[in-house]
Amino acid sequence: MGLLATIAGPLADITANTSTGVLVASVIASFIVLSIVTNVLRQLLFKNPNEPPIVFHWVPFVGSTITYGMDPYKFFFGCREKYGDVFTFILLGKKTTVCLGTKGNDFILNGKLKDVNAEEIYSPLTTPVFxxxxxxxxxxxxxxxxxxxxxxxxxxxxxxxxxxxxxxxxxxxxxxxxxxxxxxxxxxxxxxxxxxxxxxxxxxxxxxxxxxxxxxxxxxxxxxxxxxxxxxxxxxxxxxxxxxxxxxxxxxxxxxxxxxxxxxxxxxxxxxxxxxxxxxxxxxxxxxxxxxxxxxxxxxxxxxxxxxxxxxxxxxxxxxxxxxxxxxxxxxxxxxxxxxxxxxxxxxxxxxxxxxxxxxxxxxxxxxxxxxxxPIHSIMRKVTSPLRVEFLDSKTYVIPASHVLVAAPGVAxxxxxxxxxxxxxxxxxxxxxxxxxxxxxxxxxxxxxxxxxxxxxxxxxxxxxxxxxxxxxxxxxxxxxxxxxxxxxxxxxxxxxxxxxxxxxxxxxxxxxxxxxxxxxxxxxxxxxxxxxxxxx
Missing domain, CATH: 1.10.630.10 (Cytochrome P450)
Incomplete structure (x- = not known):
């Protein structure tokens, strides 16, 4: 009996630890699935018609980061076919609005200082270098x-x-x-x-x-x-x-x-x-x-x-x-x-x-x-006050101050x-x-x-x-x-x-x-x- 008890104790611990590991993994998997489902439903059911359309994505936070990073031009032109010249995608959790074409370039690159800001975007990257x-x-x-x-x-x-x-x-x-x-x-x-x-x-x-x-x-x-x-x-x-x-x-x-x-x-x-x-x-x-x-x-x-x-x-x-x-x-x-x-x-x-x-x-x-x-495919600006997009023929959007703007002159x-x-x-x-x-x-x-x-x-x-x-x-x-x-x-x-x-x-x-x-x-x-x-x- 002493030998059996000696063996049974560690086995019970292993079984308990295994059960705990399975439970934790199950909880994590459930959380991921729930996040994805919630993210998809939010995109399908709660669209804001006053803001640019959001590029459909499965995983929250990640959004379109990977497809954008692999080939920005392929991503831009693909989105343009589906959503037009103005659309928003998720870049590492950040809502990023793209404005394409010559009018989009003018909208962003000639934006007023009170509306758009380059310093907030680039300073964290450039200041330690320069x-x-x-x-x-x-x-x-x-x-x-x-x-x-x-x-x-x-x-x-x-x-x-x-x-x-x-x-x-x-x-x-x-x-x-x-x-x-x-x-x-x-x-x-x-x-x-x-x-x-x-x-x-x-x-x-x-x-x-x-x-x-x-x-x-x-x-x-x-x-x-x-x-x-x-x-x-x-x-x-x-x-x-x-x-x-x-x-x-x-x-x-x-x-x-x-x-x-x-x-x-x-x-x-x-x-x-x-x-x-x-x-x-x-x-x-x-x-x-x-x-x-x-x-x-x-x-x-x-x-x-x-x-x-x-x-x-x-x-x-x-x-x-x-x-x-x-x-x-x-x-x-x-x-x-x-x-x-x-x-x-x-x-x-x-x-x-x-x-x-x-x-x-x-x-x-x-x-x-x-x-x-x-050499530079994306030029970014931080939106500092809500911006009205009025250069489109049939639509007017408002871009909130929480967004980042992207101009892509190479697309034009x-x-x-x-x-x-x-x-x-x-x-x-x-x-x-x-x-x-x-x-x-x-x-x-x-x-x-x-x-x-x-x-x-x-x-x-x-x-x-x-x-x-x-x-x-x-x-x-x-x-x-x-x-x-x-x-x-x-x-x-x-x-x-x-x-x-x-x-x-x-x-x-x-x-x-x-x-x-x-x-x-x-x-x-x-x-x-x-x-x-x-x-x-």
Whole structure:
């Protein structure tokens, strides 16, 4: 009996524990089922006709997060077919209202400050990366002044000087990188273009001191800081996660770097040594706010980090797509080289700020790539007061202050209403009279309404289905620099290489939407062949 009791006791405990586990699992399963059923019934039975329709979803809180995250454009167009240009979906528990088309872009991107707010959306993500008191960590009026400082620093004289610097960086890279040793081979496009764009931007915008520090160590700091843009940081920017600790460490070290450079320049100035550089550090060090306060050194450092980070993703992604698209159509690479010879001369003289605009096909390559491959697929704003949607033909909605708004300019540029065969990458569609040209007229900058948000007159721009740099008060001020940078990189690579896909394929990789900035799906390997000297002259 003693032995039986010894055995029976543990068995009873196991049975009891098993029963408890089954009960707990049953309760959890029941709760999940009840939540799903309640969620479905709420959507079917309690629709609010005054608010935009809600995209049907099974699981509360999760909502449409997964399908939106996998392919935003597929999600947007699918919802547009069912619900129209204005609809609401659940994004991690948040009601998120999307307004599509040119009218939707205008509604959101030119929204009034009293109605929509960008700071509340982006500050938790950007402030730990950029730093305090800049961009979204300051009042909008101060941000507009900071944008004015940067915009006025991108003078024609500065942009003119950048062309030689960018050209030199690209040539140096392709002559020293192991990926381009020999006369032919393959290279991974995305990491290569990430390096080229960061080197060209750091040398031109950031100055020689920053570029000289861009060794392996500084590149690693940039990578660690870049990880601060992980989507999870929209919700948990403060969490003691490994990538956040690396982000903070990288931020502190980069601030130290910029502060050292600023101090060195001040010391040199005191000695009467005037800087000849046209970079942004020199520009910002001389700027003064409207109240008479000079821009503090720490804010200069933080703005320089913001400049380094903000344009890098867009330029790296766009330049990668340009190379990948050209590799799928190698005949266009030769057409580009011939354009340079026809327009600039058979001896291919140096690229300049003045002769770059004459390369029309080069510009169209950039323009068409940005049309299809906009680096940012969603632009978000927080609704701060109820908004009436009155631009629809037959409906009027009221969007509550609890919602987040999403504009998707890339959707308009993919609509057949504006561009025939919109997913066909065809740079010649921008030729006058081309059958794939825009159906609706794209207004030119000089014809559009101008408005000053505090950093100089800019075009409102939202009537156009082509808005690769956004619109409104938060329109990208680096647009001119981006076109110069991308144009020079493209023209220089065309002079150096023939490009084609491996095995001559015409296929193009898909898009990776896993981060905040869409980019080509890895791997992105293409073949290159260095041009003979006779081809360059």
């Amino acid at each position: 730093g305090s008191d800049v961009v979204y960590d300051c009042p909008n009026s101060k941000l507009m002044e900071q944008k004015k400082f940067v915009k006025f620093g991108l003078t024609t004289e500065a942009l003119r000087s950048y062309v030689d610097l960018i050209t030199a960086e690209v040539k140096d890279y392709v002559s020293t990188s192991p990926s381009f040793s020999g006369s032919k081979g393959t290279f991974d496009v995305l990491p290569t273009m990430e390096e080229i764009t960061i080197y060209t931007a750091s040398r031109s915008l950031q100055g020689p001191e920053v570029r000289s520090r861009f060794d392996v160590t500084f590149a690693r700091l940039y990578h660690d800081l870049d990880m601060g843009f992980s989507p999870i940081n929209f919700m948990l920017p403060w969490a003691p996660l490994p990538h956040n600790r690396k982000r903070d460490n990288a931020h502190n070290k980069m601030v130290e770097t910029y502060m050292d450079i600023i101090q060195q320049r001040k010391d040199a100035e005191e000695k009467g040594e005037k800087s000849e550089s046209n970079d942004m550090i020199t520009n910002l060090m001389s700027c003064v706010y409207k109240d008479g306060t000079p821009v503090p050194d720490i804010e200069v450092a933080h703005m320089m980090i913001a400049l380094l980070m903000a344009g890098q993703h867009s330029s790296a992604s766009t330049s990668s797509w340009i190379v990948l698209r050209l590799a799928s159509r190698p005949e266009l690479v030769e057409e580009l080289l011939q354009e340079q010879k026809d327009v600039l001369g058979e001896d291919l003289p140096p690229l300049t700020y003045d002769n770059l605009p004459s390369l029309k096909l080069h510009a169209q390559i950039v323009k068409e790539t940005l049309r299809i491959h906009a 540029s993919r609509m057949t209403e504006h561009f025939p065969e919109p997913l066909t990458w065809e740079p010649h569609r921008w030729d006058a009279g081309h059958p794939l040209g825009a159906i609706s007229s794209l207004k030119q900058e000089e014809e559009e309404e101008k408005v000053d948000y505090g950093y100089g007159l800019v075009s409102k721009g939202t009537n156009s289905p082509y808005l690769p740099f956004g619109a409104g008060r938060h329109r990208c001020i680096g647009e001119q620099f981006a076109y110069v940078q991308l144009g020079v990189i493209l023209a220089t690579l065309v002079r150096e290489f023939k490009l084609r896909n491996v095995n001559g394929s015409r296929e193009v990789v898909g898009t990776d939407y896993s981060s905040l900035f869409s980019r080509p799906m890895a791997p992105t390997v293409v073949e290159w062949e260095r041009r003979e000297k006779s081809e360059k002259s």
